[in-house]
Amino acid sequence: MxxxxxxxxxxxxxxxxxxxxxxxxxxxxxxxxxxxxxxxxxxxxxxxxxxxxxxxxxxxxxxxxxxxxxxxxxxxxxxxxxxxxxxxxxxxxxxxxxxxxxxxxxxxxxxxxxxxxxxxxxxxxxxxxxxxxxxxxxxxxxxxxxxxxxxxxxxxxxxxxxxxxxxxxxxxxxxxxxxxxxxxxxxxxxxxxxxxxxMMTRQKLSQLNAKLNESLQGMNMIQAMRQEMRLKKEFGAINGQHFGAMMKSIRLxxxxxxxxxxxxxxxxxxxxxxxxxxxxxxxxxxxxxxxxxxxxxxxxxxxxxxxxxxxxxxxxxxxxxxxxxxxxDDHRMAPVKAGEETPSINEGMVEFENVSFSYDGKTDILKNISFTAKPGETVALVGHTGSGKSSIINLLMRFYPINRGKITIDGAPLQSFYDDELRRKVGLVLQDSFLFVGDIKSNIRLSCDHISDEEVVEAAEFVQADTFIEKLPGKYDEPIGERGATLSSGQRQLLSFARTMALNPKILVLDEATASVDTETEEAIQEALKKMRKGRTTIAIAHRLSTIQDADQILVLHKGEIVERGTHQELLGLKGLYHKMYMLQKGDDLNKNLRCLATRSGESS
Known part of the structure; x- marks a missing residue:
């Protein structure tokens, strides 16, 4: 299409x-x-x-x-x-x-x-x-x-x-x-x-590249699920069509x-x-x-x-x-500043007012979302997969234009901010952190020349990433390959945290930021998050409900709507969807602990 x-x-x-x-x-x-x-x-x-x-x-x-x-x-x-x-x-x-x-x-x-x-x-x-x-x-x-x-x-x-x-x-x-x-x-x-x-030849070549890219990106899953032959047949079919188009060209x-x-x-x-x-x-x-x-x-x-x-x-x-x-000529550009106003983000108050959103223009992913995150508060978003949590983050980061409703930061419409102001004052940490080819230092600093080497080290120490960085042969000059493949998921996430902290943002946006790390690393990150939240507005998507119990406000989403809101204790008292999710996770955690104890006792015997 x-x-x-x-x-x-x-x-x-x-x-x-x-x-x-x-x-x-x-x-x-x-x-x-x-x-x-x-x-x-x-x-x-x-x-x-x-x-x-x-x-x-x-x-x-x-x-x-x-x-x-x-x-x-x-x-x-x-x-x-x-x-x-x-x-x-x-x-x-x-x-x-x-x-x-x-x-x-x-x-x-x-x-x-x-x-x-x-x-x-x-x-x-x-x-x-x-x-x-x-x-x-x-x-x-x-x-x-x-x-x-x-x-x-x-x-x-x-x-x-x-x-x-x-x-x-x-x-x-x-x-x-x-x-x-x-x-x-x-x-x-x-x-x-x-x-x-x-035209046919170019289209088939484009499809060959798309299939090749898909195979390279998902190679671990292809091998794990034994899909090599299926992918080979699909690639061979497209390659055959490309061959046919080339033969027509040669005959002509x-x-x-x-x-x-x-x-x-x-x-x-x-x-x-x-x-x-x-x-x-x-x-x-x-x-x-x-x-x-x-x-x-x-x-x-x-x-x-x-x-x-x-x-x-x-x-x-x-x-x-x-x-x-x-x-x-494609007009599907990233949303940019609109209007003549040039507001700044000083306090970090975020407001959603009756926001509705659809990716395809037909089905609403978000329906009349309204909430306020006051300066210094932590607002957590929870809900099942597809409930609309990531869509709220995408709209706040201005990755997509707002269909209906209004989003403001410090009272100014989201679309009135320059990209530079928005990206410097709103720090984003995703579940799957992305690292660039370079070294540790350049990945924390990125292209922000105003961040000194001392500030890079401070940011790493702040999130406790210095613990593993100092053990690397090159320390902060240690080379990083494509997507940081030589580092563990937890180490990549810590670097992502350090990168965000180096900017000293007013607003923190965490998209299941601790989902990819082990329990020990998560505990260290949680300690760092407590310091990071001070004086900053934090909006966090949480998969593990145990990590957001101290949030000032928890929004429970279901099918694009906020169905419950309140603190951890208030939501438990409602005996609703949040209570059900919490009890299910608590049971899963208990079963995991029992299995770990059984494994350890078996090893000791």
Whole structure:
């Protein structure tokens, strides 16, 4: 669905126009490269004319005057030396411009992705997105590096060749012009059929990337559940479809590119030789003119053949450009500041007023949510899976736009805050903490240069992460691989806490922040949380009810609605949903403790 949405927004014509728009900043460099190309083309065109002069003025009459002949030979050599140098430098210039353009395009695409809203990522497979940023931009690079430069060079050469042909024989040149409509029709037919083939090829390649990404992300589950064969069959099926699309492309290219052009070349060559043959019955034919004309025909069809061969890349680039510009035009952006007010978060009071929310615009995930978290208070959100706890956090973090209702911080609407103010003053810790490739220090500081090394250490000590950091060989300079795979889940979570504390936020948002840690680590974190909450508003999603018993207010959610609210003791007294959840967890904890005791007694015996 997402693939169709983005691709349908940009036409072939619009995509090509926008690709040309990327060339505007390089006007001067393009003018220099084009000038060198014209000089090189002029040299190429003059070559056969000089050869014609040599044949008709020196070779055929057997007149070899030393001085004119020497001038002709030197001129011939100089022309081809100039042609070689100009071709070299214009090619370098065009390639350099092309690489700069594609470099800018990739930065634009990556920058766009960074500002897309979570709605977009919810609806777009990660592998498909990677395919657009890598494979599709690579195909567009071919357009600038190979296709456009080939077309410019070929068209310039064709114009030069026609000028040379007209200088030799106007009548025959006009006859040869008949092939242009045939070539144009051939190109249009090829473009019509190839566009469909390449669209299918790109879609299947995108699906291959999506399946590959899914497999790599879930490899532990695939192996644990013995799903290797199923994933292999699914990947093989998509790969087979991609193979079929590629074979259609190969058949089309094999039929309509070089064979078709070569057939046209033979047709024109027959016409040319027949023309000179018929003319020879009545007049004397200059061998030099015949040689030059046939030479021009060879040169004439070479650029046509080059353009036809590049049409496949041109078509692939346009298809890829549609997908890339579809991504650049996607309106599902992350919510940003609205209005002229510039409020600041000083106290940290959070209010939800009759907030309702739907991800798909049809089914409400949240229904009339209202509560107030006063400065320094801890508000806990509890409920079964799918009750709407994470959706409340997502709206408070402004990951999604509010459908209905109002959220305020310190009395100011959530949408009135600048992103920088909101992200610095509202600290988020997720259940699955994310670490970047780098080291311990850079993961705590991130890109906040104002956080000193001393503050990094203080933040780590505050959450008791220094206990394990000091044991690492590199301590705070210890390298961290992708997603922090070399650290335990508890260690990753402690670093996530330290990262949040380094910002010294006014509001803490904890999304089951202790769910991934062991009991001993959780106890240490709970001690740190007590210090973190002082002077800060804390909104916490809790899976273990034992961790939020001291919360100032507990909201119990069920099917997107707040069905109970109060303190731990007040909710237990209601004998409702919270009481039932608490008793079930208490029974589970008791059973776990009994199993642990049984295991230990068995080991001691």
């Amino acid at each position: 997402s693939e169709r949405y983005t691709m349908e927004t940009v036409s072939h014509k619009n995509a090509f126009r926008r690709l040309l728009g990327y060339m505007k900043p390089h006007k001067k460099a393009l003018a220099g490269a084009f000038t060198m190309l014209i000089i090189a083309t002029a040299a190429d065109v003059l070559g056969p004319i000089l050869a014609k002069v040599f044949i008709d003025s020196f070779l055929m009459p057997r007149r070899f005057d030393p001085l004119p002949l020497t001038i002709l030979i030197v001129s011939f050599i100089l022309i081809y030396v100039v042609s070689a140098f100009m071709h070299y430098f214009q090619l370098i210039s065009f390639q350099k411009i092309a690489l700069k353009i594609i470099q800018q395009l990739r930065v634009d695409v990556f920058g766009k992705v960074q500002h897309l809203g979570l709605t977009f990522f919810d609806q777009t497979p990660g592998g498909s997105l990677v395919s657009r940023i890598t494979n599709d931009t690579e195909a567009i690079k071919d357009l600038y590096v190979s296709v456009l430069s080939t077309f410019v060079q070929s068209i310039t050469l064709l114009i030069g060749i026609f000028i040379g042909m007209f200088s030799l024989d106007v009548k025959l040149t006009l006859i040869c012009l008949v092939i242009f409509p045939i070539i144009f029709i051939l190109m249009q037919v090829y473009r019509h059929f190839s566009s469909k083939v390449y 290219n094999s039929l309509m590119l070089r064979p078709a052009v070569y057939t046209l070349y033979l047709l024109v060559l027959i016409i040319t030789l027949s023309f000179f043959g018929i003319q020879s019955f009545g007049t004397i034919i200059e061998v030099g003119v015949l040689y030059a004309f046939v030479n021009y025909l060879d040169q004439f069809f070479e650029p046509i053949n080059s353009m036809m061969m590049q049409l496949s890349r041109f078509q692939q680039a346009l298809v890829s450009a549609e997908r890339v510009f579809g991504l650049l």
